[in-house]
Amino acid sequence: MKLAFAEPNINLTKINDVPLAQVTDTLKALSYVKMAGEVTDLSGNLLSNYNGTVSTTIYDKNIERQTLANDGTRLNGELVKLDFSTLGEIIFRGQASVKNGEFEFDFIVPKDVGIPVGVGKVSFYSKDEALESNQAGASIGTVKIGGLNEDAPVDNTGPVISLYMNDENFVSGGITNESPTLLAIMEDENGINTASGVGHDIVAILDGDETNPVVLNDYYQTGVDDYKTGILSYPFRDLEPGLHTLTLKAWDVYNNSAVSEIQFIVYDKDEALVINNVLNYPNPFVNYTEFWFNHNSSDPLDVSIQIFTVSGKLVRTLNGQTATGFNVTSSLSRDIVWDGRDDFGDKIGKGVYIYKLKVHSNLLNKTVEKIEKLVIL
Known part of the structure; x- marks a missing residue:
């Protein structure tokens, strides 16, 4: 070709x-x-x-520069x-x-x-x-x-760094696949330093292994028409299942530094269906809320949410399905939205309610349930 x-x-x-x-x-x-x-x-x-x-x-x-002469050639x-x-x-x-x-x-x-x-x-x-x-x-x-530039303004503040895995929906401590992509969104009044000054690289440390830092200067690019913001995207490969901690350090062009940390759990393909970080947002709410949770499945999952009064009366049932594949989304699902109405379309009263999240994998023929509280104002 x-x-x-x-x-x-x-x-x-x-x-x-x-x-x-x-x-x-x-x-x-x-x-x-x-x-x-x-x-x-x-x-x-x-x-x-x-x-x-x-x-x-x-x-x-x-x-x-000069070659290292490591091939042993002599003249x-x-x-x-x-x-x-x-x-x-x-x-x-x-x-x-x-x-x-x-x-x-x-x-x-x-x-x-x-x-x-x-x-x-x-x-x-x-x-x-x-x-x-x-x-x-x-x-x-x-x-x-x-x-x-001897007249440069003073700047003693480092950049602001926000870290995610796979996409911006990710919540620290969530689940990822074995080859997640690190996303770092950075902002600084004067821009991020990529000039590789001594000790001033953008560096990621995985699980505290400072002997094998990942230098990320070449993966950073500013936003369109905005040198003050930018995004860094770096793919990891074949990480071991389990909990990982990633620390990223970056510098602005004045050599002020900042550090940010994120945790994520690489799912085990041989493990049973797992969900965690179950919540609804906003909570409390007035007009609507979204139901969020992390999962360890790269296949679509059937989701059911039942909402009860504190006395146990069922007022609403919501059904949905997660998106497919880690290349489409992170393992965070936030696809189900509730408007605070019951199964008959009537607005229910203010107060505390209980909801049961039920997630089913047809591939594994497994079901997992979690129970949480929500508040309507």
Whole structure:
């Protein structure tokens, strides 16, 4: 099969509102930068009907490296080591909307960029779903990076981090499959650091194993047109059944850190049907409530909820089914909603009620029940 190469071309046109041909600004550490660009055809004409999203990656100056000579090759008795250059660290990875072929984005340069001034690289990739067209481009040898912005505002607050497994419905302590995806949603006034300064990587520690940290810089990307927020998505593979604790540490571009932790239970495929974290939300409620629970089944489950008065009178029965597959949802079900009415459609009175959640697996021919309370205001 042939590789699907993107078409040229995406061009960087302005830095800080100054045309590229006139630009003298250097991207200094902790400085605010705004860049603009355009999507063109092969002749350089603006594609004014192009609307989509552009992903931008900005690299710090090239890094000079040397091979390790670990193959043992010798020349005149000396181990052969070769010098080579690689791209610098990624100082920004973000997304911007393209409207009528033009786009712009902004960010704060991380404190961890190399201080000596040199030339970096800007790489673009864009897609327009309506035109079914992908474009690519780069700016090489035009963007200077280095130095420090001495007038940068003070920032002593680390980022806000929210962790989930598989999707944003996940509740810490819930059940996942054996290969869950970590989702980290982050927000910071000045942006998240991905420049790989010493000790400033985005790092995940699973079950306290600090000798095998997972470096996640390359999995983070900002929101569209918003460098202050972003999301990180990382797939784990073949985790052992049982309880796991994951700790994630991230830094903002000022090198302020924050730590967040989440727990999850990897279900055992050979274990019987299990449900936990049974609740209804909101509770207490006035007009409606959703019934939530975690389960360990990747197959659909039949769900029944019976609502009783405290004296034992049945007032409402709700039936439903969970979605299928961990690739569609996490193991959290929140598909059943109740409007506070009985089986005859009448609004029931305020007070405390009991509900019985019954979950049945046709595959395992197993049924699990839980009993909880709810309050109507």
